[in-house]
Structure formats: C-alpha cells, structure tokens
Amino acid sequence: xxxxxxxxxxxxxxxxxxxxxxxxxxxxxxxxxxxxxxxxxxxxxxxxxxxxxxxxxxxxxxxxxxxxxxxxxxxxxxxxxxxxxxxxxxxxxxxxxxxxxxxxxxxxxxxxxxxxxxxxxxxxxxxxxxxxxxxxxxxxxxxxxxxxxxxxxxxxxxxxxxxxxxxxxxxxxxxxxxxxxxxxxxxxxxxxxxxxxxxxxxxxxxxxxxxxxxxxxxxxxxxxxxxxxxxxxxxxxxxxxxxxxxxxxxxxxxxxxxxxxxxxxxxxxxxxxxxxxxxxxxxxxxxxxxxxxxxxxxxxxxxxxxxxxxxxxxxxxxxxxxxxxxxxxxxxxxxxxxxxxxxxxxxxxxxxxxx
Amino acid sequence: xxxxxxxxxxxxxxxxxxxxxxxxxxxxxxxxxxxxxxxxxxxxxxxxxxxxxxxxxxxxxxxxxxxxxxxxxxxxxxxxxxxxxxxxxxxxxxxxxxxxxxxxxxxxxxxxxxxxxxxxxxxxxxxxxxxxxxxxxxxxxxxxxxxxxxxxxxxxxxxxxxxxxxxxxxxxxxxxxxxxxxxxxxxxxxxxxxxxxxxxxxxxxxxxxxxxxxxxxxxxxxxxxxxxxxxxxxxxxxxxxxxxxxxxxxxx
Numbered sequence: 215x216x217x218x219x220x221x222x223x224x225x226x227x228x229x230x231x232x233x234x235x236x237x238x239x240x241x242x243x244x245x246x247x248x249x250x251x252x253x254x255x256x257x258x259x260x261x262x263x264x265x266x267x268x269x270x271x272x273x274x275x276x277x278x279x280x281x282x283x284x285x286x287x288x289x290x291x292x293x294x295x296x297x298x299x300x301x302x303x304x305x306x307x308x309x310x311x312x313x314x315x316x317x318x319x320x321x322x323x324x325x326x327x328x329x330x331x332x333x334x335x336x337x338x339x340x341x342x343x344x345x346x347x348x349x350x351x352x353x354x355x356x357x358x359x360x361x362x363x364x365x366x367x368x369x370x371x372x373x374x375x376x377x378x379x380x381x382x383x384x385x386x387x388x389x390x391x392x393x394x395x396x397x398x399x400x401x402x403x404x405x406x407x408x409x410x411x412x413x414x415x416x417x418x419x420x421x422x423x424x425x426x427x428x429x430x431x432x433x434x435x436x437x438x439x440x441x442x443x444x445x446x447x448x449x450x451x452x453x454x455x456x457x458x459x460x461x462x463x464x465x466x467x468x469x470x471x472x473x474x475x476x477x478x479x480x481x482x483x484x485x486x487x488x489x490x491x492x493x494x495x496x497x498x499x500x501x502x503x504x505x506x507x508x509x510x511x512x513x514x515x516x517x518x519x520x521x522x523x524x525x526x527x528x529x530x531x532x533x534x535x536x537x538x539x540x541x542x543x544x545x546x547x548x549x550x551x552x553x554x555x556x557x558x559x560x561x562x563x564x565x566x567x568x569x
Numbered sequence: 570x571x572x573x574x575x576x577x578x579x580x581x582x583x584x585x586x587x588x589x590x591x592x593x594x595x596x597x598x599x600x601x602x603x604x605x606x607x608x609x610x611x612x613x614x615x616x617x618x619x620x621x622x623x624x625x626x627x628x629x630x631x632x633x634x635x636x637x638x639x640x641x642x643x644x645x646x647x648x649x650x651x652x653x654x655x656x657x658x659x660x661x662x663x664x665x666x667x668x669x670x671x672x673x674x675x676x677x678x679x680x681x682x683x684x685x686x687x688x689x690x691x692x693x694x695x696x697x698x699x700x701x702x703x704x705x706x707x708x709x710x711x712x713x714x715x716x717x718x719x720x721x722x723x724x725x726x727x728x729x730x731x732x733x734x735x736x737x738x739x740x741x742x743x744x745x746x747x748x749x750x751x752x753x754x755x756x757x758x759x760x761x762x763x764x765x766x767x768x769x770x771x772x773x774x775x776x777x778x779x780x781x782x783x784x785x786x787x788x789x790x791x792x793x794x795x796x797x798x799x800x801x802x803x804x805x806x807x808x809x810x811x812x813x814x815x816x817x818x819x820x821x
Contacts, residue, residue: 434670
C-alpha cells in the first residue's frame with residue numbers, strides 16, 4: 215500500500231534484526247552468559263531455521279486453530295528440492311535453490327491442504343499425518359533414486375554465488391564473534407524477511423479472518439467469508455515457511471535425505487510451538503531454541519546425556535502448567551504485570567486462556 | 570416477485586419429517602414472524618434458508634433465483650444474514666474485531682487475495698464496524714473481549730454482526746431468548762430502531778407473543794412441520810386453529 219513502513223512493523227523488524235545480530239554473540243561468545251549456557255555458534259543457525267518453520271506453523275495452528283501433523287512433508291520437500299538441485303543438477307546457486315524450495319513447499323501444501331481440509335478437527339490432523347507418511351515412504355522407497363533414502367545426498371557445493379563457501383566466516387564480524395558464518399548471515403536475513411512477511415499477514419485482513427476461524431468457524435462463514443479458502447491460505451502460507459526452513463536446513467546440514475519427511479519432525483514442530491507459545495508468532499524461535507538446546511547442549515552434560523528427552527518432557531509439563539501460552543506468553547504476561555495496573559493484567563490472562 | 574420464496578419444502582431426518590411441504594414467501598420491506606410450538610420446524614426452516622441443511626424436496630428462491638446450489642457464505646453474500654439463537658460471537662477477540670470480521674465479509678466479499686496489505690488501510694471496513702457498534706450501542710465497549718460482555722450485550726453484538734452485512738433479509742432466531750425483561754425491552758427497541766432506520770426486511774422466530782404481535786406485519790404459524798395459518802397479527806390472534814395448536818391450552 216503506502217510506501218512508508220508503519221511504525222509497529224518498523225519496531226518489530228528493528229527488534230528482530232537486533233535479536234538476530236546479538237543472538238550468536240550472547241549464546242556463544244559473551245563472557246559469563248555463554249559460559250553458563252554452554253552454547254556454541256554452530257547451534258545459532260539451526261535455531262533460526264527451526265524458528266522460521268515453527269513461526270510459519272503457528273499461522274496455521276496458533277492463529278487459525280488447525281492442528282496439522284503433516285508439516286514434515288513441506289520441510290522435507292524443501293530440503294530435497296535444495297538437495298536434488300545441488301547434488302543431481304550440480305546447481306551452484308544455493309539461494310535460488312532455497313527460493314525454489316519455497317515454491318515446492320507452496321505447491322505441495324496446496325495439494326495436501328486441498329485434500330485434507332475436506333475434513334475438520336481430528337480428522338484433518340489424521341489426514342495430514344497420513345499424507346505426510348505417504349510422502350515419507352515414497353521418498354524412502356520408490357523415489358530412492360532421487361533421495362538416496364535415509365543416507366541422503368551429500369551437498370558439498372554450498373557456496374554463495376559459487377565463490378564464498380557458506381560455512382566460511384565474514385571479514386571483521388566473525389573474528390569479533392558477532393556473525394559466525396555466511397550461512398548465519400544468509401539465515402539471519404531470511405529470518406528477518408520471514409518475520410516481516412508473517413507479521414504483515416497477521417496485520418492484513420487474513421490475520422483477523424484466521425482468528426475468526428479459530429474462534430468460531432461457523433460464525434465466520436455466516437458473515438459471508440469463504441472459510442475454506444482462508445484455511446487453505448493459512449495452510450499454504452505455513453507450507454511456504456516450512457519449505458524455506460527445510461531448504462535452509464539442508465544447506466546447513468550439508469545433507470538432504472528422506473529422514474526429514476518422517477512424522478517425528480511434525481511432532482517436533484508441535485512441541486516447539488507449544489513450548490514457545492501457541493498463537494504468539496515470535497514464540498516459535500524460543501520454542502525452537504529450547505528444544506535444540508536440550509537436544510544438543512543439555513544432552514552432552516554427563517548427568518543428563520540420553521535422558522534429555524525426559525528432561526524436555528518435564529520442562530514441557532512445567533511450561534504448559536505455568537504458562538498456558540508458552541514461554542513467550544509468560545514473558546508477555548510478566549511484562550504487563552510489571553508495566554501496568556491490575557485490569558490489563560486480568561485481560562491478558564483472559565487472552566491466554568484460549569486453546 | 571417476492572424477496573424470498575420457498576416452494577413445497579420438505580426436510581426429513583430419517584423417519585421424522587421436520588418440515589412438510591412448506592410454501593411461504595416474504596416480500597421486500599415486510600416484517601414476518603415465524604411462530605409455533607417446540608418441534609414445529611421453525612429452526613429447520615431457518616437452517617434450510619441459510620443452507621446449513623439440504624432440503625429433501627422443494628425449492629428456495631431468493632430474488633427469484635434458486636439458492637439450493639449455494640454454500641452458506643454465498644447465501645450471506647447474496648443478502649441473507651442470520652442472528653443466532655445463542656450469541657455466536659468471537660469470544661476472545663475484542664468487540665471491535667468482532668464487528669470488523671463482519672464488516673470484512675460485507676465489504677470484501679467471500680475471499681480476497683490481500684494477505685500482504687494491512688487491514689488498517691481499508692477505511693471502509695472500519696467505517697462499517699464503527700457504524701455497526703454505534704447502532705447496537707456497543708461502541709464504548711469496543712476494546713472489551715467479547716467473552717467479558719454481559720449476556721444481553723453479547724446478544725446485541727450477535728445482532729450487530731448479522732446487521733453489518735447490511736442484509737436484504739435478516740433471519741433472527743429468538744433474539745430475546747434467555748434475556749432478562751430489561752434486556753428484552755432493550756433488544757426490542759433496538760430491532761424497532763433498526764427496522765425504521767434501515768428499511769429492514771426480516772423473518773423473526775420468537776416465542777414471546779407480545780413481541781411478535783407488536784413487531785410483525787405478518788405472522789406464519791407452523792405446527793408439526795406444516796404451515797397451519799398465516800396473516801396479520803389480528804387475524805392470527807383471532808384464528809381458532811392457531812389458538813388450539815399453539816396459543817390456547819397452557820400459559821399464553
């Protein structure tokens with residue numbers, strides 16, 4: 215619409231950019247903080263990548279109220295798009311490959327959404343799970359030539375414009391401990407773009423219609439809205455983010471295989487989404503952070519080790535119990551408790567009571 | 570040509586015939602009430618008109634065209650909106666967003682590809698939302714979560730959501746059910762005001778005979794799925810058949 219960026223969006227983008235810049239330093243380099251966290255720079259990139267995935271998923275689950283158990287398909291397809299292009303077609307433009315991963319995510323989500331949204335509620339969830347698993351087994355077996363099954367394709371040609379290897383450091387910034395690698399820089403920029411797009415969708419009529427469908431689907435259709443199309447739009451949008459994240463993940467892992475198509479991935483996204491906060495958008499990054507931290511850092515602490523899943527389970531219960539709207543919702547509530555009087559506090563509590 | 574016309578409408582649920590050969594019509598600017606004892610088929614008839622249910626037999630025409638192939642949201646887009654018997658609102662959203670959703674349906678049609686343009690750039694949506702809330706007297710409560718409104722206000726919001734579509738025909742399913750006498754009086758006044766202001770055509774399902782008698786140009790009486798009488802309030806008051814089936818007997 216108007217060329218100038220509205221103030222709320224400027225604020226969101228500014229804070230996101232700041233967070234993306236500060237995160238790897240705080241996590242892996244800063245004195246004290248990083249020592250306590252025991253974080254390392256290599257984990258910063260996957261946290262952003264999974265964060266994009268979860269944020270997109272939140273548009274569907276948190277805002278539109280549709281629980282999908284099939285989003286591994288779009289994440290996997292994004293990764294396989296990048297993998298096949300680089301490995302089979304010897305394509306040397308990883309960013310273009312990632313853009314195509316988004317397109318594949320959109321197309322596949324349009325197809326699976328079109329079929330699954332014929333049913334509502336738990337039947338919808340089961341249909342998405344079924345389609346997701348169907349695609350997983352296709353990738354494992356019949357399409358094994360393409361995917362090389364669970365071993366997958368090795369991606370070694372991951373360099374920016376065929377010149378700069380993605381895992382190389384940046385001049386000046388990397389030695390200062392600010393941006394660990396070109397891959398992080400690329401992921402950071404795409405995170406910013408993703409947040410901008412997702413936030414804008416929520417500020418558009420779609421954001422309101424999504425919430426209307428979550429709150430009262432029948433009423434939404436009885437004010438004359440084509441609920442089905444808006445649901446498909448939410449599904450496709452979340453598929454686009456999943457495709458993008460999946461493509462980046464393949465670049466980051468240096469591997470694209472059938473494994474990311476497996477249904478466990480769909481479950482991981484739901485867990486991350488609930489940890490961070492359902493219907494909070496930015497909570498996705500927190501949820502992804504907690505999950506990957508437990509998986510990669512906590513699991514290497516002797517006492518925890520293989521029991522990290524158990525610890526995650528306990529943490530999950532505690533978070534859901536204390537903050538029904540996840541860590542992000544809890545932080546938001548804390549802020550309104552500190553920052554203002556009792557009445558607004560009650561109202562935020564009511565907002566969070568949903569779902 | 571009548572605004573709405575049903576022709577030999579039959580709806581069976583298994584062995585139960587909910588509406589049996591119902592042929593009624595409503596003219597533009599007519600205020601019609603639908604009465605009848607519980608189980609007479611009033612709600613079924615409303616659900617058939619809004620396309621929540623498919624008729625077993627028969628035809629429904631709006632503005633002379635059949636609406637049987639349409640989805641519920643298409644029927645709303647053609648100009649028929651409905652206020653529900655229980656407040657069917659968007660509970661966790663503020664009152665103003667409830668009105669905005671209704672305004673979106675009315676102003677933007679069933680679906681638009683505008684997911685990257687900001688809602689606050691559409692002045693017409695805000696204008697309709699504001700006008701709607703002012704009409705139903707909820708403008709001052711616009712920031713309140715709809716769930717936190719008192720019951721009577723929830724029902725007024727419900728009515729507002731149905732009115733935001735600026736319908737050619739408004740279907741009202743017991744708009745005063747469960748209300749206190751004060752809330753009922755306020756709602757009747759609201760309906761009277763809107764009726765005068767907007768030249769509203771409506772079909773009202775209502776149990777309160779006083780309201781029905783005062784508000785309608787014509788009354789249709791259903792009993793066991795069939796139309797047993799229709800006419801002006803005076804005619805209905807005097808009809809023996811109606812008194813036997815419905816008004817007579819117990820308490821009214």
